Amino acid sequence: MFQVEVIMDLSSVVIQTTPFEGQKPGTSGLRKKVKVFMEKNYTENFIQCILNALGSKLQGCTLVVGGDGRYFTKQAINIIIRIAAANEVAKLIIGHLGIFSTPAVSSLIRTHKVLGGIVLTASHNPGGIRNDFGIKVNIDNGGPAPDSVTDAIYEETKKIKEYKFTPKLETDRLIDNMGTHTYKVDGRDFVVEIIDPTTDYVNLMKQIFDFQKLRDLIRGTDKRPPFNVLIDSMNGVTGVYVRKIFVEELGAHPDNNVTRIVPLDNFGEIHPDPNLTYAKDLVDKVKDNPTYDFGAAFDGDGDRNMIIGKNAFFVTPSDSLAVLANNLECIPYFKNHGIHGFARSMPTAAAVDRVAKKLGMEMFEVPTGWKYFGNLMDAGRLSLCGEESFGTGSDHIREKDGIWAVLAWLSVIEHKKMSVEEILKEHWSIYGRNYFTRYDYEECDSDAANQMMTHLEKLIASSDFVGKTYTASKKSYTIEKADNFSYVDPIDKSVAKNQGIRILFSDGSRLIYRLSGTGSSGATIRLYIDSYEKENVFTDAQVRNCH
Numbered sequence: 001m002f003q004v005e006v007i008m009d010l011s012s013v014v015i016q017t018t019p020f021e022g023q024k025p026g027t028s029g030l031r032k033k034v035k036v037f038m039e040k041n042y043t044e045n046f047i048q049c050i051l052n053a054l055g056s057k058l059q060g061c062t063l064v065v066g067g068d069g070r071y072f073t074k075q076a077i078n079i080i081i082r083i084a085a086a087n088e089v090a091k092l093i094i095g096h097l098g099i100f101s102t103p104a105v106s107s108l109i110r111t112h113k114v115l116g117g118i119v120l121t122a123s124h125n126p127g128g129i130r131n132d133f134g135i136k137v138n139i140d141n142g143g144p145a146p147d148s149v150t151d152a153i154y155e156e157t158k159k160i161k162e163y164k165f166t167p168k169l170e171t172d173r174l175i176d177n178m179g180t181h182t183y184k185v186d187g188r189d190f191v192v193e194i195i196d197p198t199t200d201y202v203n204l205m206k207q208i209f210d211f212q213k214l215r216d217l218i219r220g221t222d223k224r225p226p227f228n229v230l231i232d233s234m235n236g237v238t239g240v241y242v243r244k245i246f247v248e249e250l251g252a253h254p255d256n257n258v259t260r261i262v263p264l265d266n267f268g269e270i271h272p273d274p275n276l277t278y279a280k281d282l283v284d285k286v287k288d289n290p291t292y293d294f295g296a297a298f299d300g301d302g303d304r305n306m307i308i309g310k311n312a313f314f315v316t317p318s319d320s321l322a323v324l325a326n327n328l329e330c331i332p333y334f335k336n337h338g339i340h341g342f343a344r345s346m347p348t349a350a351a352v353d354r355v356a357k358k359l360g361m362e363m364f365e366v367p368t369g370w371k372y373f374g375n376l377m378d379a380g381r382l383s384l385c386g387e388e389s390f391g392t393g394s395d396h397i398r399e400k401d402g403i404w405a406v407l408a409w410l411s412v413i414e415h416k417k418m419s420v421e422e423i424l425k426e427h428w429s430i431y432g433r434n435y436f437t438r439y440d441y442e443e444c445d446s447d448a449a450n451q452m453m454t455h456l457e458k459l460i461a462s463s464d465f466v467g468k469t470y471t472a473s474k475k476s477y478t479i480e481k482a483d484n485f486s487y488v489d490p491i492d493k494s495v496a497k498n499q500g501i502r503i504l505f506s507d508g509s510r511l512i513y514r515l516s517g518t519g520s521s522g523a524t525i526r527l528y529i530d531s532y533e534k535e536n537v538f539t540d541a542q543v544r545n546c547h
């Protein structure tokens with residue numbers, strides 16, 4: 001660590017620009033192909049619009065900046081530094097080499113009590129020069145910006161005429177070394193602090209979990225053999241955190257217990273998305289080696305997770321949420337902070353609702369997007385939430401958190417002294433099972449996808465739709481209700497409309513159609529099937545839901 005005092009007084013300049021079409025943030029920030037972000041002024045415009053949308057809070061503020069290290073991260077950071085300096089931002093806290101996982105940004109914003117952050121990621125979308133980049137804004141609670149903020153940014157992008165820039169501020173290799181750099185820009189102090197991306201986050205995890213118990217689980221003790229894990233970072237940002245937490249703190253073996261833990265700017269040409277399709281490598285390794293008791297994978301920016309047990313026994317994200325909800329006493333954090341309610345996104349299977357009911361907890365159903373959980377957490381009404389899209393998290397931060405989810409699962413396993421499969425089977429025999437499947441239709445024509453949604457909307461509005469009965473595999477399903485999901489935030493009363501077509505059946509089963517908000521081109525249609533069984537709980541979900 002070092003301090004650099006740059007005495008020279010730098011001046012900012014104003015550069016003329018014109019708006020770009022389509023700079024509308026999606027579910028989780030602006031995601032486009034790298035080559036789009038590389039167009040002259042494209043990234044500069046968007047950054048200036050973010051700062052414009054911050055309004056009077058901008059002057060003298062501190063922002064956290066970093067991301068999953070994908071291609072174009074360094075170039076984007078250099079642009080952010082020069083634009084922030086010219087716009088009277090007082091300080092940027094940036095991860096060494098530009099690296100911060102999304103959960104780490106959320107944590108840093110909270111621990112440093114700063115105005116917000118700029119997260120450079122396209123999450124699970126492939127990286128590299130031919131693939132995706134993304135820019136996302138987080139607000140002062142550490143969470144993704146709500147619609148009101150992203151709408152304001154979008155409005156700015158439609159009318160931008162100029163951006164401010166500090167051309168002589170030398171950014172070359174700035175993020176390669178940790179330390180504090182102080183500049184004079186237009187007579188004001190401007191500070192860039194480059195920090196270790198792991199320190200704050202590792203400390204947070206140590207406060208939440210019992211690291212000694214987790215170490216005993218992984219290393220084994222006189223009384224129990226080592227619990228053999230395989231943690232797969234999929235060449236994404238979690239690699240640096242996995243090395244610190246699993247290898248250095250918890251004693252996992254660097255060759256046998258962790259894999260793909262060096263972040264690569266193209267994720268090694270894979271799709272860094274932890275699911276059965278894209279994390280097949282992990283699934284195969286755990287299947288082929290019966291000594292593995294557990295496997296987990298994360299996405300590019302570290303907020304998603306997938307959990308599998310011995311023989312690659314798969315835990316759906318919806319079940320993962322329900323199991324954790326049922327076992328929070330295994331995690332020290334919740335003993336200290338209490339448990340204040342659960343939530344899930346609308347398409348997520350309703351397994352957690354049953355746990356909430358049994359425990360007498362408040363339960364919320366929100367639109368897809370982690371940003372919808374923030375207000376409830378800030379109001380002290382939500383402790384644990386999750387999404388079918390491989391997101392699980394708690395009110396320790398305001399993002400979903402992949403590493404947290406794995407440590408939570410290991411805490412439950414340590415406490416219950418049961419395997420992943422045993423835990424799931426016990427859960428289903430108590431609560432019944434929500435069989436869940438999702439089908440994705442990617443890169444569809446956008447107009448055609450929109451027409452399909454319009455058609456569905458008309459269909460569910462027809463007078464004889466509700467009450468219709470369908471029979472499949474000797475079971476009858478009667479439509480009880482159908483709508484296009486809309487949500488009124490219980491805290492600030494903001495309204496989110498058109499969040500997906502829901503067809504709800506009288507036994508609690510559901511069919512949901514929605515357009516994804518995270519792609520970078522074309523449309524992705526998602527079809528979700530959630531079907532509840534009280535008794536028949538041990539069938540394959542694909543088989544069950546295809547009937």
Ligand SMILES: O=P([O-])(O)O[C@H]1O[C@H](COP(=O)(O)O)[C@@H](O)[C@H](O)[C@H]1O
Nearest residue numbers: 027028123369370387389516517518
């Ligand atoms: O991409 P991430 O990991 O930030 O995940 C993002 O998108 C997911 C949905 O994606 P889609 O709109 O494609 O269904 C959301 O569930 C999640 O809260 C959001 O952060």
Ligand SMILES: [Mg+2]
Nearest residue numbers: 123299301303
């Ligand atoms: Mg992600």
